[in-house]
Amino acid sequence: MTESTIRGECPLCRAEMTLERPELVEAEEDKALKEAILSGRFFKAHCPSCDKDFIAATPLLYYDRRRTAIIQLVPGYTGTGPLFGEEIFAALQVADSGQPVRVIRRVVTTPNELTEKIHLLDAGYDDRLVEIGKVLALQEVKDQLPNLTGLRQVRYAPKTDRHEAQLLFFYDDEVPSMDFPQSFYDSIGLSFAEALAATDPEEDLVVDTNWAVRFLKKAGSNGDKPSAQAQESE
Ligand SMILES: [Zn+2]
Structure with missing residues (x-):
C-alpha cells in the first residue's frame, strides 16, 4: 500500500x-x-x-x-x-x-x-437490487415524505445486533426508516431477474437511485412488484 x-x-x-x-x-x-x-x-x-x-x-x-x-x-x-x-x-x-x-x-x-x-x-448484496428496492420503498413511505424535493438521500444501513437491515430516508430534519429484510431483497431479485440479465454491464458504472428509476422505466410496470411494510422511525 x-x-x-x-x-x-x-x-x-x-x-x-x-x-x-x-x-x-x-x-x-x-x-x-x-x-x-x-x-x-x-x-x-x-x-x-x-x-x-x-x-x-x-x-x-x-x-x-x-x-x-x-x-x-x-x-x-x-x-x-x-x-x-x-x-x-x-x-x-x-x-x-x-x-x-x-x-x-x-x-x-x-x-x-x-x-x-x-x-x-x-x-453479499447486488447493489442494483438495493437501489431498485429504494425506489419501490419510496412508494410505500411517500405519505411520510409529502415533498420529495426535501428528500436528500436514501441510504442502506446494514443489519446490527439490535435491528434488521434498514433503508434510511434523509428527509429535511427527519430520518424515517423502513426495514429491508432479506425477503424483500430476494423478491426484488426474482421480479427483475430477466430485466437485470439484459442490462449492459458497461452502463452500470454508476448505480444509484437515478439508475434504478431509469431501470424501472425500461423494465416497464409489471403488476406484481414486491413491496415492504413501511415503518415509523423511532
Ligand atoms: Zn484551515
Whole structure:
C-alpha cells in the first residue's frame, strides 16, 4: 500500500495544505483502513493553519478480492471522462489462470456512497437490487415524505445486533426508516431477474437511485412488484 500526497486547500480558511493518503485499499489486506473508511475516520482531515477538522473526499480505489469488485470514489465524477485505475481494472479482469474474470466496477462520488457500497458487498448484496428496492420503498413511505424535493438521500444501513437491515430516508430534519429484510431483497431479485440479465454491464458504472428509476422505466410496470411494510422511525 502506497500513500500519495494530495495537495489542496482548506475549505474553512483557504490555507494550502497537503494530505498523505493511500489511493488503493484492499478489503482483505487493509482491514484497519477499511474500518477507518466505514467509521468515517479515513476521510477526516485536519488543517494545521486554522486547527479545524473537515471531511476531505479524495480519490480512492477500494478493491474486494473475494467479491471481485472494485469501487472507485471519484469526487466530482459526472459519468463521462477518463477514470484513474484503468490498468488495475484491466489486470484484475484476467485471473492467475489467464481466464477472464467478471469484475464488478462501480464509481461513487462521496464517502457516504462508498461506505454504503462496502456494506452491500459485505452483505453479499447486488447493489442494483438495493437501489431498485429504494425506489419501490419510496412508494410505500411517500405519505411520510409529502415533498420529495426535501428528500436528500436514501441510504442502506446494514443489519446490527439490535435491528434488521434498514433503508434510511434523509428527509429535511427527519430520518424515517423502513426495514429491508432479506425477503424483500430476494423478491426484488426474482421480479427483475430477466430485466437485470439484459442490462449492459458497461452502463452500470454508476448505480444509484437515478439508475434504478431509469431501470424501472425500461423494465416497464409489471403488476406484481414486491413491496415492504413501511415503518415509523423511532
Ligand atoms: Zn484551515
